[in-house]
Amino acid sequence: MAAHFLEVNKLSKRFGGLHAVRDVSFTVGRQEIVGLIGPNGAGKTTLVRLILGIIKANSGQVLFKGKNLTGKKTWNIVGEGIAGTFQNARPFGHLPIIANVMVPCLGPRASRRGEWVKTVEARAMDALEFVGIADLAKEPASLLSQGDLKRLEVARAIACEPELLILDEPFGGLNPTETSLMAKSIRRLHKGGRFGRLHSEGPAMIIIEHKLSELMKIVDRVIVLNFGQTLAMGTPEEIVRNPKVIEAYIGKEVI
Numbered sequence: 001m002a003a004h005f006l007e008v009n010k011l012s013k014r015f016g017g018l019h020a021v022r023d024v025s026f027t028v029g030r031q032e033i034v035g036l037i038g039p040n041g042a043g044k045t046t047l048v049r050l051i052l053g054i055i056k057a058n059s060g061q062v063l064f065k066g067k068n069l070t071g072k073k074t075w076n077i078v079g080e081g082i083a084g085t086f087q088n089a090r091p092f093g094h095l096p097i098i099a100n101v102m103v104p105c106l107g108p109r110a111s112r113r114g115e116w117v118k119t120v121e122a123r124a125m126d127a128l129e130f131v132g133i134a135d136l137a138k139e140p141a142s143l144l145s146q147g148d149l150k151r152l153e154v155a156r157a158i159a160c161e162p163e164l165l166i167l168d169e170p171f172g173g174l175n176p177t178e179t180s181l182m183a184k185s186i187r188r189l190h191k192g193g194r195f196g197r198l199h200s201e202g203p204a205m206i207i208i209e210h211k212l213s214e215l216m217k218i219v220d221r222v223i224v225l226n227f228g229q230t231l232a233m234g235t236p237e238e239i240v241r242n243p244k245v246i247e248a249y250i251g252k253e254v255i
């Protein structure tokens with residue numbers, strides 16, 4: 001049987017006595033966009049930090065294209081083709097915006113393709129153009145608004161040309177216009193293709209989001225976490241009708 005694109009197998013993480021993620025298993029297909037939802041503190045961010053190797057699991061495995069990534073360093077995981085954005089963007093504030101996008105491009109994944117700094121700068125510029133902030137490229141990142149910071153985060157992640165992109169609350173802090181622009185960029189990116197010198201692999205995606213009505217429009221499948229465990233998995237239609245999900249979470253959110 002062919003290996004799954006991403007396979008998360010009985011992953012668990014404890015912080016002292018708190019079981020933040022408990023025996024979570026799921027797969028993501030190469031062409032899929034999967035939503036990861038659940039109440040505050042359900043373990044969503046912890047789960048993606050485990051996949052990205054930012055924190056170490058107590059038990060369980062992460063397999064990517066059949067390769068065991070468990071225990072590997074984030075740098076190596078990015079090198080395998082996985083990139084992520086974070087809920088609270090923390091750019092190098094004193095560096096120009098474009099330099100912030102160039103940093104992830106200098107990893108092994110880019111150098112393997114024989115790329116050098118000038119090409120990296122050109123690609124970083126294309127990533128900024130893709131998210132719509134190229135005109136700000138030479139400004140320090142500390143000047144960016146919340147909405148533009150989210151866009152910088154996406155530019156940094158896509159500059160690595162990932163095959164799996166993990167987005168942690170891409171719509172967080174955005175107004176409705178910015179949210180629908182971001183949703184449009186995500187869809188365009190998922191389709192793949194050339195954007196200037198940047199090539200989008202049309203990455204599979206895992207998206208953590210509380211803005212459910214926007215999220216449900218772009219995902220193929222949804223995983224619901226509650227108290228660190230999987231509460232439900234299914235299509236957006238199945239999830240919004242699932243009584244367990246409504247009781248634990250959706251009842252409190254605006255759909």
Ligand SMILES: Nc1ncnc2c1ncn2[C@@H]1O[C@H](COP(=O)(O)OP(=O)(O)OP(=O)(O)O)[C@@H](O)[C@H]1O
Pocket residue numbers: 015018020038039040041042043044045046047
């Ligand atoms: N480094 C840490 N040390 C101790 N506890 C932690 C740590 N990181 C997360 N936690 C705890 O683990 C639980 C899961 O947190 P996590 O941030 O993964 O939830 P979440 O589903 O992403 O929530 P939100 O929707 O609010 O972002 C919470 O109770 C949180 O307080």
